Amino acid sequence: MAKEGRTARQSDIARLAGVSQTTVSIILTGRARENSIPQSTQDRVMAAIRELGYVPNAAARSLRGGRNGLIGVHTYEAVFPVTSEDYYNEFLVGIEEKAVEMGVDLVLFASTQGADGTRSIYGSGANRLRLADGAVLLGVERNDDELERLASEGYPFVFIGRRDTVSSLMPYVVPDYDSALRDVVTQLKDVGHGKLAYVGNRMRNNPQEDRLTAFTRHAELLEIPTTTPQFLSPADLDTDRVAQFIKDDVTAVLVESWELAVALSDAAASAGIAIPGSLSMVCLDIGPRSLAVDNWSHIQVPRRELGRRAVALLMDLLDGRITNDHHELLPVTPPSFATIARPRPAPTSATRIDG
Amino acid sequence: MAKEGRTARQSDIARLAGVSQTTVSIILTGRARENSIPQSTQDRVMAAIRELGYVPNAAARSLRGGRNGLIGVHTYEAVFPVTSEDYYNEFLVGIEEKAVEMGVDLVLFASTQGADGTRSIYGSGANRLRLADGAVLLGVERNDDELERLASEGYPFVFIGRRDTVSSLMPYVVPDYDSALRDVVTQLKDVGHGKLAYVGNRMRNNPQEDRLTAFTRHAELLEIPTTTPQFLSPADLDTDRVAQFIKDDVTAVLVESWELAVALSDAAASAGIAIPGSLSMVCLDIGPRSLAVDNWSHIQVPRRELGRRAVALLMDLLDGRITNDHHELLPVTPPSFATIARPRPAPTSATRIDG
DNA sequence: AAAAAGTGGTGATACGAATTACTACACGAG
DNA sequence: CTCGTGTAGTAATTCGTATCACCACTTTTT
Numbered sequence: 001m002a003k004e005g006r007t008a009r010q011s012d013i014a015r016l017a018g019v020s021q022t023t024v025s026i027i028l029t030g031r032a033r034e035n036s037i038p039q040s041t042q043d044r045v046m047a048a049i050r051e052l053g054y055v056p057n058a059a060a061r062s063l064r065g066g067r068n069g070l071i072g073v074h075t076y077e078a079v080f081p082v083t084s085e086d087y088y089n090e091f092l093v094g095i096e097e098k099a100v101e102m103g104v105d106l107v108l109f110a111s112t113q114g115a116d117g118t119r120s121i122y123g124s125g126a127n128r129l130r131l132a133d134g135a136v137l138l139g140v141e142r143n144d145d146e147l148e149r150l151a152s153e154g155y156p157f158v159f160i161g162r163r164d165t166v167s168s169l170m171p172y173v174v175p176d177y178d179s180a181l182r183d184v185v186t187q188l189k190d191v192g193h194g195k196l197a198y199v200g201n202r203m204r205n206n207p208q209e210d211r212l213t214a215f216t217r218h219a220e221l222l223e224i225p226t227t228t229p230q231f232l233s234p235a236d237l238d239t240d241r242v243a244q245f246i247k248d249d250v251t252a253v254l255v256e257s258w259e260l261a262v263a264l265s266d267a268a269a270s271a272g273i274a275i276p277g278s279l280s281m282v283c284l285d286i287g288p289r290s291l292a293v294d295n296w297s298h299i300q301v302p303r304r305e306l307g308r309r310a311v312a313l314l315m316d317l318l319d320g321r322i323t324n325d326h327h328e329l330l331p332v333t334p335p336s337f338a339t340i341a342r343p344r345p346a347p348t349s350a351t352r353i354d355g
Numbered sequence: 356m357a358k359e360g361r362t363a364r365q366s367d368i369a370r371l372a373g374v375s376q377t378t379v380s381i382i383l384t385g386r387a388r389e390n391s392i393p394q395s396t397q398d399r400v401m402a403a404i405r406e407l408g409y410v411p412n413a414a415a416r417s418l419r420g421g422r423n424g425l426i427g428v429h430t431y432e433a434v435f436p437v438t439s440e441d442y443y444n445e446f447l448v449g450i451e452e453k454a455v456e457m458g459v460d461l462v463l464f465a466s467t468q469g470a471d472g473t474r475s476i477y478g479s480g481a482n483r484l485r486l487a488d489g490a491v492l493l494g495v496e497r498n499d500d501e502l503e504r505l506a507s508e509g510y511p512f513v514f515i516g517r518r519d520t521v522s523s524l525m526p527y528v529v530p531d532y533d534s535a536l537r538d539v540v541t542q543l544k545d546v547g548h549g550k551l552a553y554v555g556n557r558m559r560n561n562p563q564e565d566r567l568t569a570f571t572r573h574a575e576l577l578e579i580p581t582t583t584p585q586f587l588s589p590a591d592l593d594t595d596r597v598a599q600f601i602k603d604d605v606t607a608v609l610v611e612s613w614e615l616a617v618a619l620s621d622a623a624a625s626a627g628i629a630i631p632g633s634l635s636m637v638c639l640d641i642g643p644r645s646l647a648v649d650n651w652s653h654i655q656v657p658r659r660e661l662g663r664r665a666v667a668l669l670m671d672l673l674d675g676r677i678t679n680d681h682h683e684l685l686p687v688t689p690p691s692f693a694t695i696a697r698p699r700p701a702p703t704s705a706t707r708i709d710g
Numbered sequence: 711a712a713a714a715a716g717t718g719g720t721g722a723t724a725c726g727a728a729t730t731a732c733t734a735c736a737c738g739a740g
Numbered sequence: 741c742t743c744g745t746g747t748a749g750t751a752a753t754t755c756g757t758a759t760c761a762c763c764a765c766t767t768t769t770t
Contacts, residue, residue, distance in 0.1 A: 007485060009725095009726055010726070010727065010728095011726080011727095019749080019750090020749075020750050021726090021728095021750095022727095022728085022729085022749080022750060022751080023748090023750080024727090025726095025727060025728055025729085026728090026729095026749090028727090028728095029727090029729095035747095035748080035749080036748060036749085037747095037748070037749080038747085041748080041749090053485075053508055055483060055484075055485035055486060056726085056727075057418070057725085057726050058414075058423065058486045059413075059414045059415075059416075059417040059418040059423050059725085060414075060726035060728090060755090061726080061727060061728080062414040063412070063414040063415050063418050063725090063726080063727080063754095063756065063757095064726080064727050064728050064729085064755055065728075065754090065755065066727070066728060066729095070462070070486075089444065096463065096465055099465035100465045103465075105462055105463065105465050105483065105486070106462065106463040106465055107460055107461065107462050107463075108454075108460060108461040108462075108463060109460050110451055110454035110455045110458075110461055111424060111454075111455070111458045111459060113455045127410040127411075127413065128413050128424075128460060130412060130413050130414060131413045131417070131423070131425070131460070149408070153362045154362075364755095364756055365756070365757065365758095366756080374719080374720090375720050375721080376720095376756090376757080377719080377720060377758085377759085378719065378720080379757095380756095380757060380758055380759085381719090381758090381759095383757090383758095384757095384758070391716070391717045391718055391719085392718070393717085393718075396719090411756085411757075412755085412756050412757070414755085414757095415725090415755070415756035415758090416756080416758080417725095417757095418725050418726065418755090418756080418757075419724075419725050419756080419757045419758050419759085420725085420757080
């Protein structure tokens with residue numbers, strides 16, 4: 001059935017069907033009507049295609065400028081992390097779902113990973129991304145230069161997340177942290193909290209900055225006092241720190257990562273501080289599946305939906321339905337009341353024991 | 356730095372460096388020595404490359420060169436299952452790892468999924484896999500016809516797993532269930548077990564058949580009696596069934612899936628039968644990560660390694676280092692002694708109470 | 711002195727598909 | 741009988757890179 005050696009190309013089909021290569025191309029790109037190719041010819045060509053098992057050559061198509069139905073996915077961290085309680089997997093679920101719906105295939109750019117494990121689009125010498133019609137990029141590492149270069153080359157891509165410096169150059173989808181933090185602060189105010197603390201990671205990244213900015217903004221707008229944000233490693237979030245919160249009349253703590261949430265839970269337990277009885281806690285990131293995160297109040301980034309929207313936006317971009325300045329915010333699920341409770345009335349100074 | 360619009364190509368560099376495009380290509384493909392291009396010319400060209408921010412066009416390269424550095428991955432079930440306690444993820448970890456090492460990219464064939472959720476290579480008319488240089492296929496669904504067709508078309512692919520009817524047509528990697536079951540049966544015999552039961556799923560698939568065959572074979576070779584294999588849904592593995600095992604002097608049960616292991620644990624607990632005190636249990640499949648599978652004796656399929664080897668074999672196949680009849684067995688980790696124990700001496704008939 | 715080998719390149723072409731710009735013919739209207 | 745309008749195509753060109761077949765000149769070997 002299949003000729004040995006070479007794979008079939010359009011000219012093979014053309015010969016078999018007794019037409020020119022041009023005609024085959026016209027039929028395959030769905031412009032048969034406007035070029036008045038009769039049904040009989042179309043049928044002959046389609047039969048030949050089936051007989052030879054023809055599949056368009058993706059490289060040739062993209063070289064010429066056409067579509068090849070490939071959507072790239074490039075993450076600045078490993079796609080399938082070995083620490084498999086995997087943050088990215090959920091994005092990929094969404095990306096794959098949407099790809100299936102749109103009938104395109106996904107290219108996971110593994111070759112963009114250097115020997116040292118870092119990932120770079122241009123690092124490997126060639127911009128492999130060009131093999132695909134466009135790409136979805138994600139990752140928290142700061143590679144603004146690459147993004148800028150990619151955009152300046154006119155390569156169509158969508159970013160999941162936001163980069164202040166270059167975000168105007170490309171469409172992106174991003175969780176609506178501003179609304180989320182407004183909801184959190186409102187929620188805390190509504191149940192009666194009077195003073196909030198914010199504990200961030202020592203390592204900073206863009207989403208974390210967004211959350212902190214939003215927190216500061218809404219705490220101010222809602223006129224709820226806060227302590228100065230602290231940036232701690234989990235080890236530093238110890239009993240002393242918890243004691244200080246209590247001393248400072250802090251009744252609720254926002255922590256930026258699940259590692260900090262674990263540390264705070266442990267420290268509070270050691271210090272005999274009940275959560276949420278004496279101290280409410282909200283986690284601003286979700287942990288791995290294996291942790292019982294439902295036991296903490298936390299905001300939930302719609303990772304699956306972000307993946308889906310990113311693919312949808314990319315297709316829109318390719319079809320010219322949107323431009324590079326199209327940005328989308330996706331709602332973030334507000335926290336449950338697991339570790340948010342009405343604070344106890346502050347003890348009077350008379351009952352307070354000073355060490 | 357980057358010119359607006361078009362990206363630089365070799366002829367741009369050539370013009371800037373005052374040489375021909377051929378020379379640029381020669382230098383870039385590292386054949387400067389053998390073509391006696393002096394260092395001075397190389398330097399000029401490299402400078403021009405840097406100045407223009409040139410990056411080779413991957414599409415043009417693969418069009419010219421044949422290979423495009425894409426490795427397809429096709430699973431007969433969703434690649435990123437929504438039920439994310441994901442069996443396939445571990446294979447993909449291995450596949451991606453190896454792809455990174457080999458410097459190739461992965462194509463996840465999402466477009467091969469039909470509207471009904473089933474996946475078929477030829478479903479869309481054309482064999483989309485041809486887009487990649489070769490592919491790794493996995494999945495337990497029985498699509499032998501497709502595999503056969505694919506092989507007959509000369510498409511290079513490697514299967515993870517084994518299909519009796521068509522396995523001679525392609526290279527595959529497969530867990531060494533025969534050795535694994537030999538080890539299990541030996542292990543059970545060595546600690547003193549006298550009679551084994553085998554409980555399989557009602558839904559049969561190829562790996563399960565392989566395990567059962569191996570079990571039967573080795574039980575016979577080692578002259579250890581067994582009950583007739585039973586194929587049950589987890590719900591049917593109830594206290595009655597457990598009571599029957601005891602009545603039949605069965606001291607160890609091999610279950611084919613973690614669902615059955617859960618059912619057996621529960622049923623035994625309800626029936627007051629201690630595991631492994633009164634009944635040893637070995638699970639022949641591993642469950643999702645979230646389950647504490649380490650609490651059961653189970654054999655462990657080296658899924659990551661299977662993924663890695665599959666990619667390695669595919670590259671070997673593409674480079675002509677192996678042929679279609681190359682098959683590899685990968686060792687399966689034998690069970691721990693978590694739920695394997697020396698059986699209690701069988702009660703004498705005098706002490707047995709008949710209902 | 712002629713032949714061979716080395717140096718430093720260049721021009722033309724092929725890869726496969728898409729597109730632009732044609733051609734050749736039939737038919738009806740004016 | 742000629743003009744216009746479909747109909748049913750095709751030839752030539754393009755995308756960016758790699759490679760093959762050369763070329764012109766110099767140096768070394770026979």
